[in-house]
Amino acid sequence: MTNEVTLLSTMKSEWIKFRSVRSTILGMVVFVILTIGLGILVTSLIHAHWNSPGSQQDHLTFDPVSTSLVGTALAQFAVGVIGSLFITTEYTTGSIRTTLAAVPNRWKLIIAKTGVLKISMLLASEIVCFVAFFIGKAIYGNMDPSIPDTLTNGADLRAVVLGGVYLTLLSVIGFSLGMLLRQSAATISTYVGIVLVIPLVLFFFPKSIQDSLTKFEPSYLGREMMSVNPIQNAFSPWVAAMILVIYAAVLWVCGIMVFQRRDA
Amino acid sequence: MLKIQHLTKRYDDTLALDDLDFEVKPGVVTGFLGPNGSGKSTTMRLILGLDRPTKGSATINGKTYHELKAPLREVGALLDAKAVHPGRTARNHLLSLAASNQIKKARVDEVLEFVGIESVANKKVGGFSLGMSQRLGIAGALLGDPEVLLFDEPVNGLDPEGIRWIREFFRSLANEGRTVFVSSHLMSEMAVSADQIIVIGRGKFITQGSVDDLTATAHGTVFVRASDIHMLTSTLTSNGAEVHEINDLGLTVGGLTSDQVGELAYKAGITILELTPQRASLEEVFMDLTADSVEYGGGKIGVAHD
Numbered sequence: 001m002t003n004e005v006t007l008l009s010t011m012k013s014e015w016i017k018f019r020s021v022r023s024t025i026l027g028m029v030v031f032v033i034l035t036i037g038l039g040i041l042v043t044s045l046i047h048a049h050w051n052s053p054g055s056q057q058d059h060l061t062f063d064p065v066s067t068s069l070v071g072t073a074l075a076q077f078a079v080g081v082i083g084s085l086f087i088t089t090e091y092t093t094g095s096i097r098t099t100l101a102a103v104p105n106r107w108k109l110i111i112a113k114t115g116v117l118k119i120s121m122l123l124a125s126e127i128v129c130f131v132a133f134f135i136g137k138a139i140y141g142n143m144d145p146s147i148p149d150t151l152t153n154g155a156d157l158r159a160v161v162l163g164g165v166y167l168t169l170l171s172v173i174g175f176s177l178g179m180l181l182r183q184s185a186a187t188i189s190t191y192v193g194i195v196l197v198i199p200l201v202l203f204f205f206p207k208s209i210q211d212s213l214t215k216f217e218p219s220y221l222g223r224e225m226m227s228v229n230p231i232q233n234a235f236s237p238w239v240a241a242m243i244l245v246i247y248a249a250v251l252w253v254c255g256i257m258v259f260q261r262r263d264a
Numbered sequence: 265m266l267k268i269q270h271l272t273k274r275y276d277d278t279l280a281l282d283d284l285d286f287e288v289k290p291g292v293v294t295g296f297l298g299p300n301g302s303g304k305s306t307t308m309r310l311i312l313g314l315d316r317p318t319k320g321s322a323t324i325n326g327k328t329y330h331e332l333k334a335p336l337r338e339v340g341a342l343l344d345a346k347a348v349h350p351g352r353t354a355r356n357h358l359l360s361l362a363a364s365n366q367i368k369k370a371r372v373d374e375v376l377e378f379v380g381i382e383s384v385a386n387k388k389v390g391g392f393s394l395g396m397s398q399r400l401g402i403a404g405a406l407l408g409d410p411e412v413l414l415f416d417e418p419v420n421g422l423d424p425e426g427i428r429w430i431r432e433f434f435r436s437l438a439n440e441g442r443t444v445f446v447s448s449h450l451m452s453e454m455a456v457s458a459d460q461i462i463v464i465g466r467g468k469f470i471t472q473g474s475v476d477d478l479t480a481t482a483h484g485t486v487f488v489r490a491s492d493i494h495m496l497t498s499t500l501t502s503n504g505a506e507v508h509e510i511n512d513l514g515l516t517v518g519g520l521t522s523d524q525v526g527e528l529a530y531k532a533g534i535t536i537l538e539l540t541p542q543r544a545s546l547e548e549v550f551m552d553l554t555a556d557s558v559e560y561g562g563g564k565i566g567v568a569h570d
């Protein structure tokens with residue numbers, strides 16, 4: 001085993017590749033700044049306007065966790081791009097041939113690549129989500145005694161943890177689209193289309209159809225996963241997480257089947 | 265040893281390789297020669313398992329590429345020097361390759377130094393000249409100290425000094441007993457750098473042999489001077505030879521060997537003054553061999569007359 005291409009040796013190789021290009025580093029910086037920065041902005045605004053007239057209605061639906069994690073709504077684009085570029089640049093630069101000459105087993109290669117992506121994105125996302133959450137908590141402070149103390153009940157912990165899971169799964173979706181489409185621009189536009197454009201289109205559908213479809217949108221599933229208060233027409237957080245896992249898995253399997261069959 | 269058996273590859277409506285069959289032996293530099301589009305790169309990709317053959321196989325010491333446990337330790341290849349992520353440094357590129365095949369880090373510095381790019385090892389590959397990229401590609405091919413080495417058009421873009429360096433390098437690899445397989449579309453290049461040559465055209469095997477074999481089998485001509493040029497001409501043409509009169513003194517004869525020309529002249533009672541077999545140049549042999557299989561022949565260049 002010491003002189004062979006193993007899953008672990010392939011992961012080491014892919015980890016070197018993942019961390020040694022600017023697209024990953026820049027993507028991560030944007031991801032961190034957006035999530036934490038937007039979280040600070042929104043929680044501070046809510047805090048500053050908490051007692052302004054007419055805000056009583058907002059108090060009823062106030063969700064301290066999802067407002068702290070609001071930055072994920074933008075960060076989901078950064079993680080999708082990181083995931084996409086991790087595979088599409090192999091094609092756009094032609095380095096896929098060098099990669100496959102070193103690791104001819106395509107399943108091994110893709111499992112290693114996905115493994116590196118998942119582990120690093122999960123780690124980064126969880127750290128970022130927890131930081132955003134604690135900053136939000138500090139900003140809200142003792143703003144309103146009627147708000148239940150956070151982190152003492154399991155729902156808050158679940159919402160923050162699933163926030164990291166959500167971003168990780170979206171990076172895998174970006175990666176899988178990249179396997180299928182191979183071109184960076186096409187992959188990123190498709191990704192943006194799925195995350196952003198589908199909800200926009202659905203918005204113009206008749207209310208009845210809208211209500212039954214909206215809850216299946218990836219970004220809506222994310223909201224379900226990250227909210228503490230139950231939202232209307234939505235799955236429970238864990239079911240939402242399962243559905244998103246299925247999306248990512250189906251795309252990933254389609255991607256690897258095409259990748260396996262295609263000439264490099 | 266590299267063995268190609270009945271290798272066939274079809275892309276949609278192009279038959280890129282048509283039942284190729286040959287062997288590449290260790291200890292010599294083997295040139296892989298063919299006009300543009302004849303299927304050299306396709307063959308290389310199939311050897312590396314990058315593309316799937318329509319039929320047939322390519323094996324390395326009896327194994328297909330996919331069966332190799334640590335391919336970089338058995339086969340080193342340079343297909344396209346520019347096919348590297350431009351944003352990665354040379355060292356990181358090699359480190360990632362080494363890690364996948366469990367090759368130790370120290371080897372990366374060794375090969376960087378060997379190809380002479382250690383001073384730019386921490387620079388991004390995107391800024392490299394073609395010559396530097398070629399050297400990086402060679403470093404990658406050498407990482408696993410493999411027995412079999414494949415190079416697709418390695419001299420493209422190199423300056424004369426680089427070309428000399430690479431020739432000597434191929435020679436030394438072969439002298440170490442390795443299998444060295446180098447493609448080119450330039451006969452002149454192969455004539456000086458290869459011992460054995462395999463010629464293909466339009467995806468088909470044409471011929472194989474040493475540089476000397478190839479020129480010998482080609483239709484050489486015979487230069488002859490004789491006492492009676494005109495009589496000799498008619499004697500030879502009636503025996504099927506193709507004769508070009510150069511001047512009153514000599515003829516160039518095609519289609520007959522010098523022995524045959526001498527014998528015919530003797531029987532006709534003509535005194536031979538000079539009889540010299542003329543070997544075709546390797547370039548002519550190549551043009552001759554691949555004449556029917558040039559995919560992108562240039563159009564006839566005409567001069568307008570009025």
Ligand SMILES: Nc1ncnc2c1ncn2[C@@H]1O[C@H](COP(=O)(O)OP(=O)(O)OP(=O)(O)O)[C@@H](O)[C@H]1O
Pocket residue numbers: 275276278279280298299300301302303304305306307449559
């Ligand atoms: N991926 C592909 N899809 C379709 N056709 C292809 C593909 N790759 C090669 N071909 C075709 O196969 C034939 C052989 O091409 P190949 O690149 O192997 O030739 P080559 O000998 O390397 O030529 P050159 O000297 O120009 O590098 C050509 O007709 C080419 O157009």
Ligand SMILES: [Mg+2]
Pocket residue numbers: 304305306416417
């Ligand atoms: Mg070629």
